Amino acid sequence: MDQKYDWELTDRLHTEHGRGDPFAAAVRATRMPMVVTDPEQDDNPIVFVNEAFQLMTGYSREECIGRNCRFLQGPETDPKTILKIRKAVGNGEDVSTDILNYRKDGTSFWNALYLSPVRGGNGKILFFFASQLDVTQRIDAQQKVVDQKEQVEHEVKVRTADLEASVEAQALLLHEVDHRVKNNLSVIGSLLRMQIRDADDPNVRKALRSTMERVDAMAAVHRRLYQSDDVRYFEISSYAANIVQDAISASRYKDVFLHSNVQTVRLPSELATSFGLLLNEILLHLFDPYTPIKSVSLRSSIDKENIRVVISNEVVEKTPQDAISALSLKLISRLSRQLGATVDWDHSLNGLTATLTIPMSPL
Amino acid sequence: MKRPTAPLLILIVEDEPLIAMDMEMMVEDAGHNVVAEATSLYDVQGLGVDLRPDIAFVDIQLAENTSGLDVSKLIQQRWPDTVIVFVTANPKIIPEDFGGAHGVIPKPLSHNGFIAAMKYLEQGVCGPPPTLQQPNSFTASPAVAATWHD
Numbered sequence: 001m002d003q004k005y006d007w008e009l010t011d012r013l014h015t016e017h018g019r020g021d022p023f024a025a026a027v028r029a030t031r032m033p034m035v036v037t038d039p040e041q042d043d044n045p046i047v048f049v050n051e052a053f054q055l056m057t058g059y060s061r062e063e064c065i066g067r068n069c070r071f072l073q074g075p076e077t078d079p080k081t082i083l084k085i086r087k088a089v090g091n092g093e094d095v096s097t098d099i100l101n102y103r104k105d106g107t108s109f110w111n112a113l114y115l116s117p118v119r120g121g122n123g124k125i126l127f128f129f130a131s132q133l134d135v136t137q138r139i140d141a142q143q144k145v146v147d148q149k150e151q152v153e154h155e156v157k158v159r160t161a162d163l164e165a166s167v168e169a170q171a172l173l174l175h176e177v178d179h180r181v182k183n184n185l186s187v188i189g190s191l192l193r194m195q196i197r198d199a200d201d202p203n204v205r206k207a208l209r210s211t212m213e214r215v216d217a218m219a220a221v222h223r224r225l226y227q228s229d230d231v232r233y234f235e236i237s238s239y240a241a242n243i244v245q246d247a248i249s250a251s252r253y254k255d256v257f258l259h260s261n262v263q264t265v266r267l268p269s270e271l272a273t274s275f276g277l278l279l280n281e282i283l284l285h286l287f288d289p290y291t292p293i294k295s296v297s298l299r300s301s302i303d304k305e306n307i308r309v310v311i312s313n314e315v316v317e318k319t320p321q322d323a324i325s326a327l328s329l330k331l332i333s334r335l336s337r338q339l340g341a342t343v344d345w346d347h348s349l350n351g352l353t354a355t356l357t358i359p360m361s362p363l
Numbered sequence: 364m365k366r367p368t369a370p371l372l373i374l375i376v377e378d379e380p381l382i383a384m385d386m387e388m389m390v391e392d393a394g395h396n397v398v399a400e401a402t403s404l405y406d407v408q409g410l411g412v413d414l415r416p417d418i419a420f421v422d423i424q425l426a427e428n429t430s431g432l433d434v435s436k437l438i439q440q441r442w443p444d445t446v447i448v449f450v451t452a453n454p455k456i457i458p459e460d461f462g463g464a465h466g467v468i469p470k471p472l473s474h475n476g477f478i479a480a481m482k483y484l485e486q487g488v489c490g491p492p493p494t495l496q497q498p499n500s501f502t503a504s505p506a507v508a509a510t511w512h513d
Contacts, residue, residue: 175453179424182452183379185471190385193474197388212474219471227454227469242499249479249498 033057033132035069039117039125043068044089047127056134058104069130072111074102085115092117092125098135110139178226185219210284210328217243217280221272234272237262237300240279240309244298247287257295265302265309267358271339278335281328282311282343282354292316293351305360312346312353366489367417371395374416376434377450378402378426382472386420386450389474393481404429407437416445417488421464423451432457435464446488448480454502461504468501476500487511 027034033053037044049064057064057072073082077100088095094116101111112133117125192212199205224239225231241260248256267275287293292315299310324332332343339358346353373390375397377383387397398416401407403426419438423431435447447464449457454469461467468480479498486493492511497503503511 179452182471183382186452187379187381189471189474190381193385193388194381197392216471216473216475220473220476223469223471245496245499246473246475246479249482249495250475 033134035064035130035132036118037069037128037130039089039128044128053132056103056109056132057101063104072101074100074108076100076108077102085113088115089128098139109134110136178222181222182219182226185215185222189215189219210325213284214277214280217276218273221276225269225272232269233266234269234275236265236267236275236279236307236309238264239276240298240300240311243276243279243283244296244311247283248293248296251287251293253293256293259295259297260299262298262300263302265300265307267307274335274338278332278339278341278343278356279309281332281335282356284328285324286311286313286352286354302360307358307360309356309358310353311356312351314351368489369394369485371417371485371488372398372415374399374401374407374410374414374419374438374445376401376407376419376421376425376431378422378424382422382470386472386477389477390481393478393485395481395485401434402426404433404437407434412441415442418446418448418484420448420450420468423449423453423456432462435462439463446484448484448501460506464504465507466501466503473500 028050030050031052033056034048034050035046035053036048038047041047045066045068046064049059049061053064054060070082081097081099084097085095085099094114096112096114099111099113100108102108112135113130114132115128115130118127118129120126189212192208192215196205196208196212199208220243221234221239224242225234228235241262244260245258248258286296291313293313294316295314297310297312297314299308301308335341336343341356341358344355344357346355373395375383375386375390377386377400380402383400383402387400390397395418398414399410401410405427419434421431421434421438425431425434431449431451435449438445438447446466449461449464449467450470450472451457451467452470454467457464457467466484468477476498477500480501483493483495483498483501486495487507497511
């Protein structure tokens with residue numbers, strides 16, 4: 001026999017010669033399945049398998065020797081992996097890959113294959129040495145992770161769709177409620193206006209008109225709040241500018257000039273109605289129907305400490321101003337307290353100035 | 364073209380009876396005449412062709428599940444010179460080009476806001492462009508905005 005196969009004798013003779021070759025003994029006894037093939041023979045057949053390989057595959061040594069390793073492949077084995085191994089063998093290179101192999105009983109297992117050429121002194125390939133490892137558990141675990149990820153993603157998708165549907169339902173509900181609130185405010189305003197027309201007593205009319213304007217102020221706040229993109233905040237400067245402009249448009253004095261110099265100032269929306277009502281009380285006084293107004297000035301500003309809104313009127317001639325009604329004063333006082341605000345009035349020769357100061361709440 | 368003169372003829376299309384009544388009174392306070400009131404598209408279809416309102420105030424959500432947007436189309440066919448103003452709690456539903464209508468007054472109506480809009484519209488109808496500043500309570504359609512205030 002060729003000297004190349006001397007090592008094999010130890011196997012055939014079992015342990016007798018093996019004792020003298022610790023490497024051969026180790027290969028036989030290791031729990032790692034191992035195979036040696038001979039590329040010099042036709043179709044690169046197996047020339048050696050160890051015990052562990054026989055245990056793993058269920059094939060006996062006799063069933064393996066002389067066959068090409070491809071008998072371990074089966075219907076589900078990936079052709080790309082087979083090609084990769086064939087290429088490495090053809091080029092005389094190392095290869096390591098996971099391949100689906102089949103046992104004698106037909107069951108499959110994932111085989112972590114490491115295959116490398118064994119070269120002689122002249123560089124010629126004498127053998128291919130392959131070690132195997134059943135890694136079915138690892139591959140299954142990986143697959144499980146992939147499956148779980150897919151399942152979680154699916155569940156997330158389902159939940160997201162549920163949430164989106166719920167958000168849409170909420171938006172629809174909010175829209176419906178908003179619509180009803182607006183309509184109810186419209187009807188309340190309408191009822192008050194009818195009552196005003198129906199009243200004979202000028203004092204009753206005046207009182208009803210004040211009430212109507214308070215309701216209108218609330219309606220305007222609601223209208224603006226739900227027209228804006230962010231219902232959490234209420235922009236007071238454009239609101240004030242609009243309300244003052246409307247008051248001028250509706251007043252009996254034509255050509256009232258509005259000087260306006262405003263900064264964007266936002267309040268949390270839960271304070272919006274109080275602010276709207278407070279501003280309305282101030283305007284009720286500034287736009288007293290018997291005050292001949294020449295011009296109106298509106299300024300708003302915000303700094304680290306305060307929000308400030310200053311409204312003043314310039315009158316054509318100084319006329320005795322009506323005292324602010326007791327109810328109006330009480331409303332101003334209560335609404336100011338809620339906002340932590342102060343309202344200062346300044347009567348000058350040319351007109352009246354109201355300064356509304358709201359301290360910035362500590363965050 | 365002969366411009367209308369005050370008192371103007373007003374059509375009110377509104378399904379909420381109290382709001383319609385209030386608008387009628389405000390229109391009359393402003394010195395104009397309400398020629399008809401309607402609560403649905405079908406009501407408007409039943410109106411005489413010779414009515415020729417100068418201004419139509421049209422709510423969007425109307426009785427019998429009809430829409431003010433359709434009323435607007437009908438008015439444009441029947442009375443092409445009528446100025447159409449939507450009066451709605453849901454201005455966001457109005458298409459960008461207003462579907463041929465002229466403007467919108469958002470609800471809830473304020474007394475001051477409606478009176479100011481009425482004065483502005485009167486100028487716009489009788490002698491455009493209006494000299495008054497456009498009130499905040501009224502938003503003109505892009506087409507009207509281009510001719511009324513620039």
